[in-house]
Amino acid sequence: MRPLRPVVRTLLTAGALAISAALNAAPLAFVTNQGPDNVTVLDLESGKTLATVAVDKDPAGVAWDARHRQIFISNPSAGSVSVIAADRPDKAHSFATGESPLGIAADPTRDRVYVADFYSRRVEIFSTRDFSRRGSFKLGNTPSGLAVTPDGRWLAVANRDDDNLALIDLRTGQRAARIAVGGHPFGVTIAPDGKTLFTANVTSNDVSVVDLESRKEVRRIKVGEAPYASALDVKRGQLFVTNQQSSTVSVVSPTTGETLATVNVGDYPEGIQYSVTRDRIYVASWFDNALYEINPESLKLERTMACGDGSRAFGSFIAE
Amino acid sequence: MLRRFVLALCCVLPLAATAHGPARQKVEQEITIKAPAAKVWAMVADFCAIEKWHPGVAKCEGTGGNDVGATRTLHVGKADGPVIKEELLIHDPEKMMYKYKITQTDVKILPVTTYASFFTVSDNGDGSSKVVWKSAFYRSWGKANPPADQSDEAAIKAVTGTLEAGLANLKKLAEK
Numbered sequence: 431m432r433p434l435r436p437v438v439r440t441l442l443t444a445g446a447l448a449i450s451a452a453l454n455a456a457p458l459a460f461v462t463n464q465g466p467d468n469v470t471v472l473d474l475e476s477g478k479t480l481a482t483v484a485v486d487k488d489p490a491g492v493a494w495d496a497r498h499r500q501i502f503i504s505n506p507s508a509g510s511v512s513v514i515a516a517d518r519p520d521k522a523h524s525f526a527t528g529e530s531p532l533g534i535a536a537d538p539t540r541d542r543v544y545v546a547d548f549y550s551r552r553v554e555i556f557s558t559r560d561f562s563r564r565g566s567f568k569l570g571n572t573p574s575g576l577a578v579t580p581d582g583r584w585l586a587v588a589n590r591d592d593d594n595l596a597l598i599d600l601r602t603g604q605r606a607a608r609i610a611v612g613g614h615p616f617g618v619t620i621a622p623d624g625k626t627l628f629t630a631n632v633t634s635n636d637v638s639v640v641d642l643e644s645r646k647e648v649r650r651i652k653v654g655e656a657p658y659a660s661a662l663d664v665k666r667g668q669l670f671v672t673n674q675q676s677s678t679v680s681v682v683s684p685t686t687g688e689t690l691a692t693v694n695v696g697d698y699p700e701g702i703q704y705s706v707t708r709d710r711i712y713v714a715s716w717f718d719n720a721l722y723e724i725n726p727e728s729l730k731l732e733r734t735m736a737c738g739d740g741s742r743a744f745g746s747f748i749a750e
Numbered sequence: 751m752l753r754r755f756v757l758a759l760c761c762v763l764p765l766a767a768t769a770h771g772p773a774r775q776k777v778e779q780e781i782t783i784k785a786p787a788a789k790v791w792a793m794v795a796d797f798c799a800i801e802k803w804h805p806g807v808a809k810c811e812g813t814g815g816n817d818v819g820a821t822r823t824l825h826v827g828k829a830d831g832p833v834i835k836e837e838l839l840i841h842d843p844e845k846m847m848y849k850y851k852i853t854q855t856d857v858k859i860l861p862v863t864t865y866a867s868f869f870t871v872s873d874n875g876d877g878s879s880k881v882v883w884k885s886a887f888y889r890s891w892g893k894a895n896p897p898a899d900q901s902d903e904a905a906i907k908a909v910t911g912t913l914e915a916g917l918a919n920l921k922k923l924a925e926k
Contacts, residue, residue, distance in 0.1 A: 464773060488773040506772035529894045532772045548772045549894045655839075675839065675866060697868070698774070698886055717776060717886060740776065
């Protein structure tokens with residue numbers, strides 16, 4: 431067999447490269463399906479489902495780890511996080527976390543992933559290489575959405591039941607600020623320039639615009655009922671916000687506070703993200719089990735992609 | 751399930767409406783009724799008409815008619831039974847649909863929080879109609895490790911029973 435080995439290896443490498451290339455060509459969406467405990471992997475060019483990957487109970491949060499081209503999935507009812515390799519999304523590997531992991535975000539500059547534990551007032555830290563636990567940060571009540579600034583300096587966490595946002599200095603591990611926002615902040619989005627942050631405030635039906643330099647809320651923008659999360663269309667400077675109870679997406683200007691449009695989508699829209707490659711907004715509908723594509727230029731819903739029961743996609747669910 | 755409704759209870763604990771767990775639950779029930787959609791809609795369109803068609807609701811006290819923000823107070827099982835309060839969010843006669851939320855529940859009979867429902871009647875085109883009642887909610891227990899009667903399963907069971915009992919009786923009344 432020995433003489434064959436290099437050939438086999440070459441073939442395997444070629445095969446792997448071919449798969450990687452095919453997958454690299456288009457952005458992929460990883461949509462968590464709460465009902466069947468799995469993740470739908472969608473090719474956002476073709477709109478086709480590439481795979482359905484089994485994870486643990488009630489998957490909700492998603493984090494794209496661009497450093498290692500892997501996707502982390504939080505499973506709040508299982509107390510675990512599942513990892514899927516973006517280029518070979520055929521199976522998941524799980525590791526144990528606290529009892530209620532929900533919000534999740536990968537560090538763009540370090541081999542770390544941060545997991546907000548909904549009930550324990552903690553964000554747990556795990557290695558993105560060997561998935562070992564590397565400590566935790568103390569937070570407020572029901573830490574929910576979280577995001578890391580592109581330079582890896584700050585971790586922002588919404589303390590939902592405290593109506594504030596905690597800023598943690600990732601160089602020291604200390605909390606640097608607590609910023610008051612609207613009622614029950616949930617999803618947290620940071621602009622690519624790292625200067626502005628948005629929280630979707632579930633009970634006050636608005637979005638807080640936070641200036642990360644002055645560490646102050648600079649504006650509050652009314653949206654629909656029970657906003658969940660937001661996505662920034664960086665090309666046009668428009669913010670898209672999912673309104674769970676209105677079955678709509680609000681399009682607002684973060685600089686003027688003006689409402690630009692309201693787009694009807696399915697019931698209980700949750701996770702939302704802007705794809706730079708596609709220049710489209712993607713929205714998961716929890717009740718209607720689908721991922722919608724919205725054209726940010728025409729502000730029209732252009733495509734509906736079927737997912738599993740209870741699609742959530744809370745976090746950065748697009749690999750690109 | 752009906753038995754849950756007729757249980758007389760002491761110690762009614764209104765629930766904080768916003769402290770909830772991480773996993774929202776859904777229950778969707780539908781039924782085909784051999785009666786025109788317009789007739790079925792006429793039976794259910796008034797927000798407080800639920801006292802006439804839901805076997806678990808002994809009495810309904812409403813305010814605001816069918817306007818957005820209208821309320822109904824449901825007395826479950828008997829006129830002085832446990833109370834559930836609800837508020838109308840959407841009322842669309844054209845689409846034969848309304849949406850409401852629960853503003854106060856009694857965890858002993860309905861262990862849910864942040865509950866909202868869509869109620870829709872549609873025409874099957876053959877003289878029959880379809881009624882869909884779909885609900886989204888969290889379990890009432892807002893911490894880890896819920897007791898059995900406030901678990902996700904208990905919440906789903908209670909909501910499923912409520913929807914099933916209502917739709918079955920609506921069908922019976924409409925097909926009379």
